[in-house]
Amino acid sequence: MENTIYIEYSFTVLPLQPATDILIAELGEVGFESFVENETGVQAYIQKEEFEEGMMGSIDILKNTDFTISFEKKEIEQENWNATWEANFNPILVGEECSVRAPFHEKPQVTYDIVIEPKMSFGTGHHETTHMMLQMIIDHDFEGKSVLDMGSGTGVLAILAAMKGAANVEAIDIDNWCYHNAVENVERNKVQISVFEGDVSLLNSDKMYDVVLANINRNILINDIPAYAKCLKPNGILFVSGFYEDDIFAISEICNSCGLKFEKNISRNNWVAVKYVF
Ligand SMILES: C[S@@+](CC[C@H](N)C(=O)[O-])C[C@H]1O[C@@H](n2cnc3c(N)ncnc32)[C@H](O)[C@@H]1O
Structure with a gap:
């Protein structure tokens, strides 16, 4: 398999719940395919070829003023994603x-x-x-x-x-x-x-x-x-x-x-x- 390029969004969510669960559900609906939760929020991944900037406009929780959600976006190669996952995966x-x-x-x-x-x-x-x-x-x-x-x-x-x-x-x-x-x-x-x-x-x-x-x-x-x-x-x-x-x-x-x-x-x-x- 060729090395796919992913878009990684690192979200910081305050307070964490239920906003993180809602965010993951909404991102899943628009096509984000994988999520790594952590103490401050969640990293969400989508294949670059599946991603369109307009998708983020339909994530309602980002407009909800009851929560503070900030994010950083970057491109990441699949093999680097695997390394991120291994570092975060506990049994x-x-x-x-x-x-x-x-x-x-x-x-x-x-x-x-x-x-x-x-x-x-x-x-x-x-x-x-x-x-x-x-x-x-x-x-x-x-x-x-x-x-x-x-x-x-x-x-x-x-x-x-x-x-x-x-x-x-x-x-x-x-x-x-x-x-x-x-x-x-x-x-x-x-x-x-x-x-x-x-x-x-x-x-x-x-x-x-x-x-x-x-x-x-x-x-x-x-x-x-x-x-x-x-x-x-x-x-x-x-x-x-x-x-x-x-x-x-x-x-x-x-x-x-x-x-x-x-x-x-x-x-x-x-x-x-x-x-x-x-
Ligand atoms: C929430 S994950 C569950 C994975 C695993 N079964 C588990 O319990 O952890 C949902 C999976 O369903 C797949 N999926 C989404 N839509 C589907 C469909 N219409 N038919 C079959 N699989 C689908 C996704 O690719 C994803 O791997």
Whole structure:
């Protein structure tokens, strides 16, 4: 792969929350693809060829006078981004049993030791939504189950499902870089997962799943949940995240219209992960 040029925005945010979460959500909506949070705010990245100056005009939180948000912008080569990430990436623990770490961290004493080199892909477990999805997966029985991870990023959710005994796991991401990164992480963790580049258009009723995992965002979920529901087996389960507590009603409404019933949710910092059952 050639060395892509990224635009890096380093935001300083006061007070940090909820402004940082809102800022990340809004930047994600316009196409920023990766975020590194720190004690003063967040660094956000977008490929130079995807970036247009006008995008920043639609980030409403920057105009909100309840918060003070300043930023610096610079161009950065992908390999330098990786170095930034390595310096900032600490291993994380999800419950007592699961950790997500980089290859250069010491091996921890846990049942599920997930090793991820995310490069530019979302999914290290540091974000609330990934953390909660991992928690939901830990609490669920995956033995022998067929699983689809939609919007797989690094592949972290699919990898945990496979480690928990899922028999047939597929991962799909729309982003070419995420696709390559998930393939690498699958090999690194020695699990069997078929990874595809694409979106909901890859789904069809010839392939049915016991569980669908989708940590994407509110609008894509509202659009795509009917297609996920069509490829869920009877009694199938849908785990979703990537949206706020305030959005549960809208997501549940679309799920209900597809025959999926709310079972439970967990939340962290206003973000939620929700379990629906057929
Ligand atoms: C919030 S990240 C989640 C990554 C990982 N599953 C996790 O839980 O950390 C969302 C991912 O969905 C992908 N994505 C965005 N829109 C998509 C779509 N319409 N279909 C499939 N993947 C999509 C993005 O490229 C990104 O990797």
